Amino acid sequence: MWLFSVVLTLAVASQVVLCLQTDQEYWKRLAKEELEEALQVKWNLGTARNVILFVGDGMGPNTVTATRIYKGGESHRLAYEKFPHVGLLKTYSATKMVPDSASTATAMFTGVKVNQETIGVDATVQKTDCEASLRPEARLKSLAGFALEAGKSAGLVTTMRVTHATPSPIYAHTAHRSWECEAAMPAGSTCKDIARQMVEDWPGKDLQVIMGGGRQGLVSNATGTESDPLNAWGCLRQDGRNLIEDYKTDKRNRGLNSSVVSNNKELQDLDIENTDYLLGIFANGHLRYEHERDAGPEGSPSISQMTEAAIKVLRKNKKGFFLMVEGGNIDMAHHRGQAKKAINESAAMEDAVQVAMNLTDEKDTLIIVTSDHTHTLNINGYPLRGTNIFGIASVSPHDLLNYTTLSYSTGGPGSFHYYVTTENNETKVTRRDPSQEDIDSFDYEQIAAITLDENSHGGGDVAIYARGPYAHLFHNVHEQHYVFHAVSYAAKIGAYYNKSSSNVASTILCLVLLLYCIFS
Template sequence: HPRTNVPCLKSLHEDSSEQSTEYWVNKAQNILAEKLKQTSRRNTNRAKNIILFLGDGMSVQTTTATRAFLGDSSEQVYFDRFPYTGLSKTYAVDKRVPDSASTATAYLSGVKGNYGTIGVNAQVPKYDCDLAADPSTHTESIAKWAQDAGKWTGLVTTARVTHASPAGVYAHTAQRGWEYDAAIEKDGCSATKNVDIARQLVEWPVGKGLRVIMGGGRRNFIDESYSDEEEAEGRRTDGRNLIEEWLEDKREQCVRAKYVWNKEGLNNVDFSDTEYLLGLFASSHCPYHGDLERKNLTDSVPSLSEMTQAAIELLSQSEEGYFLFVEGARIDMAHHVTRAHLSLEETAEFARAVELARNLTSGEDTLIVVTADHSHTMTFNGYPTRGSDIFGLAPANADDDLPYTILSYANGPGFSKTYSSKNGRKDLSDADLDDPSYKYMATVPLES
């Protein structure tokens, strides 16, 4: 049983075919034969459409653990099937460990910047009140290149649409947290000279040119004196309602635009009669995917897959093609709080969105790239059997004769679940590892 510390005599996943030499030889030959076919029928077409999927914080360990979560099949995490795999270096200019802001600049514009900055080169340090306002420091994202080529563009995220990764599509700022005007003022800078990220999305050329914007973050678009459709207060202090301003801008351009704030509204959109779509489905970030069902939110908040499908339906109307950015943001957020179960659920949904996109498009004219921006400190421990519950305990106790979890973190808030101030490491025998919000073991105490 995965919750016991007695090693299993047989794997719960035991497959008799895997015990033969012929199984592995034949499997290898089949893989080689398929690779040779891919070489002989190499697609030399120029991509009309590009979809960039970004699993935020989706480390190699995360995808491997998700494979175990889904049943331990090499076919289970859909993008494992893709024909080409590579690695990229995502350090920031000033940090060995980067964040989602500096990495967004790197993979969307090809230029490395400083930690915490978005869409600017390394001349701009974080929190600088002046340099980020200088256009000479701005980098150009692939979204701008696509728009310059006459293509439609869009972004989908489970974070706030003004959060670090999606902001890399359209924004230029010295501080990723400057999502609304008051945040700039709190850091001692001018909200007039430094335009906040929400305003850049609505006012600046690349943001205004996005045909699809979907995710969370309503609070950054409305004043603190307003409440949104779900009675959540805004964060702005300039008296503005940027959602209304976005709609007014589209009316002035005489284009067909829709704003929706829940799943019902998204389902009612007539994509054949819509040229621009703004969907803000939460005051802050969208809920965790697993919580959509656990908290009965499936009728009110669309999933990442559902948002991705809607985006493709709208953008596919472009005769010149499109660029779409899709972020599974909460893979990262769950890792930050050492909630491995939530993170793997997010990764599984992210993989489903990739599969849906591949099924809705053609490999002849649509390039799909799946990547991550950075890793996390989650790792595997012990020697669990193939059939072990990935969220459970390792098959044998540690040298202190106490059990430990198969998954753990090098740092984070899970430290409180791991150590007692008086007695050293805690006994996890009775830990509720079936709880999706359980914080997994961490060695070093950090808030995140």
């Protein structure tokens, strides 16, 4: 049976390859087109009025490669792979070689590498040290905060809980990433949970756009439904507070035009012109995977739909905006060892990048696409060009069983594809034959070499793609926290706020003095 399966697979693959171009002229044309494109690249030295920072959580280089093949084949290019400037980011945290999302997001958004599992506080704050996190000098201001100080608008979009590890460094300061609501806080703690910081404190309360999941951490004793269950991994608020209502009250008391939406219909019916502050909470926990998403009126929006709405609200500010967009379900799927889910989520985020490109002008908008960390996804064997990225690569000459193109170095119990048999007093370790399983299913868990509770993060570098003003600042191997500094320079915020205008003023003053000297 296995031999027939291999022969059939190779026969089909051979037919696919025969349809692909392999002649000299094809390769020369590809290279010539790339060369001509490279020769047209010019540095954009304008100020980045707008900045959109896409974070594919867990979207390491192998995920990007697999997404490219999934969407169009080996020679295809994703929207952001056509950006003129590319670099690499070193993702280690202040304490770990292999980082978590809290520390890496904090590095990118605040410009300082920090301890694992801490958010928006420097490395003097150890994990769970509430008192240390309250010291003003330990608290780190984010790109969103500096954008607001410069008169710009700011916001975030995520497919995760809005209080989760990647979005929360935009507005929060906490000694532990799990302190999303009061139920997860240590007894008697003097620190605020992340959800309250988002609604009550600056800059959270002044963010013009907040969209994602996490209702159960915002509304006390939230109830789940079959279509929107409570998330066992997420915090469940129990202090009697309803922070969504508090959000509405705060905006009303300040005379601000705000809208709160909870499903597709409400988002589609949004009155953009009369909405300056938008809160969209679409699920109790994380938003569903794109292939599971209810696209009907009562369902939740895609990452593209949220991105579009966010840009339309934010761009009303003539001074520009900062927007962070997280494709968080890439990471969630990788943690569960389900490569097709992860790659489909990566493809969905690429669609959102294209939406952002369509709604903005490269002349004044810096768009960045990167990741916070890698995962342990591998692309294996020597599969034929043009075959299914989720298919079988070949057969092992040792156990005579097929193996898939994609696998993980680490994985959860479901990806343990080995079992022990005893026959004639001889014990053998046998590998499951993937050709006997539905390997093209979204739920299929690829084989993993090491079994853990869940697939771990990887420690490799991640790519960063950029287009727009000062995109050329991303040009080689960078520290991850460099992103904050390069964006600040490009947008003239933070340490670089009003630098250009002060230079102009200095020039004018010099000219006036020169004229005075000449004519006096």
